[in-house]
Amino acid sequence: MDDFLAARLQMAFSLGFHIVFACIGMVMPFFMTVAHFYWLKTKKIVYRDITKAWSKGVAIFFATGAVSGTVLSFELGLLWPKFMEHAGPIFGMPFSLEGTAFFIEAIALGFYLYGWNKINPWFHWATGVVVGISGLASGILVVAANAWMNSPAGFDYIDGQYLNIDPVKAMFNEAWFSQSLHMCVAAFVSTGFAVAGVHALMILKGKNIQFHSKAFKIAAVFATVAACLQPISGDISAKDVAKRQPEKLAAMEAHFHTERNAPLIIGGIPDTAARKVDYAIKIPGLLSFMATGDFNGEVKGLDQVPKDEQPPVAVTHYAFQIMVGLGMAMVLLAILYFVALWKKKQWLNSNWLLKLFVVATPLGFIALEAGWTVTEVGRQPWIIRGVMRTADAVTPMPGIAYSFYLFTAVYISLSIIVSLLLYRQISMVGKLYDSTSDQSKSFL
Incomplete structure (x- = not known):
């Protein structure tokens, strides 16, 4: 394995793990505070115990997210020193602000975990809200930094020099909103x-x-509402990509030829040599409409992109198809759940609906990883689009393959530990909570 490939694989592997920890750490505090709110309003002990159980999960993922995120910070300097040399002063502001949000989150989480029966109940609840908001802010700031790599702004690139640096403009680049949303x-x-x-x-x-049942309903409502909003955010993102990164859109859709009334491609196997897609379903004009708002709009194909600047088509296309396919499957499940809530309440007690949710357990994270693959692979061969190639940013230090093996072992070990901790928490709930009564034993 050459060092360039090892560096890319190490970064991909690290990000692939961290994104799961980070997303759970961003979202679980909101589940936790909703359960806590129900406890304060109803005084039903089941909600208190759900809150405490979920707060343990929040603590676990806060710790693992902090560790994996810190490793990523070191990896940026270790693997991509040329990139950090030039990019650091430009897009460093969102990382600095993310650090501030992280500290606020840590302080608020400390109040929350140790504040039971010690501080005002509603103030205690409010600290949980702060945990969620600061965690979400951290995620947005990190994504804003990544968006800058896709849509560099806030500097002038003249004769190989980065001049007239404006960190605020860099942070609020054209891609930050659509990517963050x-x-x-x-x-x-x-x-x-x-x-x-x-x-x-x-x-x-x-x-x-x-x-x-109570915990399921809280999580299911969040999941299904978000699933129905996701196609809207996806449409906003796709239109933005079509405008800023037409080569990425072309790779996502395996769209080889510039044309009007461009068809939307579903599935298929890209043949880059013959510049076609085999076995695909094509819906005439739909890609043009989605990209431009006009069924006869022109969509740029890979034929207008220099060959050495084209993203890897197959990986980008397959990842995009997986993301969209799983996203639509979750939308369908969300619709079924809403029908059950409003019209067919007997479905809520049916095993088949619960089994569908069990099957859907990993789908969101698979779609998440696929979407991140589209974002990163679709930008290649650039680490800063149009400015710096990934190959030019990699470290000249030899032996990166050994670093890749080491970090891979660390992340796999971390994942195993987290899984065991979560399994232990679920098992403790099973042993110590009496479902036949509205009273429970506190297991925390």
């Missing part, structure tokens, strides 16, 4: 379906029905 909604979708799926499984096993 799409990412935040995706975090709620993926975490919501994962949490709802776990509780649905516990209900199917007949364990602690009352506890898991």
Whole structure:
């Protein structure tokens, strides 16, 4: 394995793990505070116990997210020193602000975890809200930094020099809003379906029905509402990509030829040599409409992009298809759940609906990883689009392959530890909560 490939794989692997920890850490505090709100309003102990159980999960993912995020910060300097040398002064502001949000989140989480029966109940609840808001702000700021790599702004690039630097303009680049919106909604979708799926499984096993039913409903509502909002954020993001990164859109759709009335391609196997897509379903004009708002609008194809600047088509296309396909599957499940809530309440007690949520448990995170692959692979061969190539930013230090193996082992170990901790928490709920009564034993 050459060092360039090892550096890219290490970054991809690290981001792939961190994005899961980060998204759960961003979203779970909101689930936690909703359960806490119900506890304060109703005084039903089941909501208190849900809150305490979820707060343990928040603490676990806060810690793992902090560790994996810190590793990523070191990796930027270790693997891409040329990139950090030039980009650091430009897009460093969102990272600095993210650090501030992280400290606020840590302080608020400390108040929340140790504030039970020690501080005013509503102030205690408010600290949980601050945990959620600051965590969400951290995610937005990090995505804003990544958006800058897709849409560089806030500097003039003249004769190889980065001049007239404006960090504020760099942070609020043209891509930050669409990427942040799409990412935040995706975090709620993926975490919501994962949490709802776990509780649905516990209900199917007949364990602690009352506890898991209440927890399932909170998570399922978040997941299904977010799933229905995701296509809207996706449309905003797709239109933005069509405007700023037409080569990425072309790779996403395996759109080889510039044309009007461009068809939307569903599925298919891209043949880059023959510049065509085999076995695809094509809907005439729909890609033009989605990209431009006009069924006869022109969509730029890869034929207008120099060959050495074209993204890898197959990986980008397959990842995009997976993201969209799984996203639509979750939208359909969301519609079924809304029908059950409003019209067919008997469905809520049916095993088939719960089984669908169990099947959907990993779908959000698979779609999340696929979407991140589209974002990163679709930008290649650039690390800063149009300014610096990824190959020019990699470290000249030899032996990166060994670093890749080491960091891979660390992340796999971290994932195993987190899984065991979460399994232990779920098991403790199963042993210590009495579902036949509205009273429970505090297990925290």
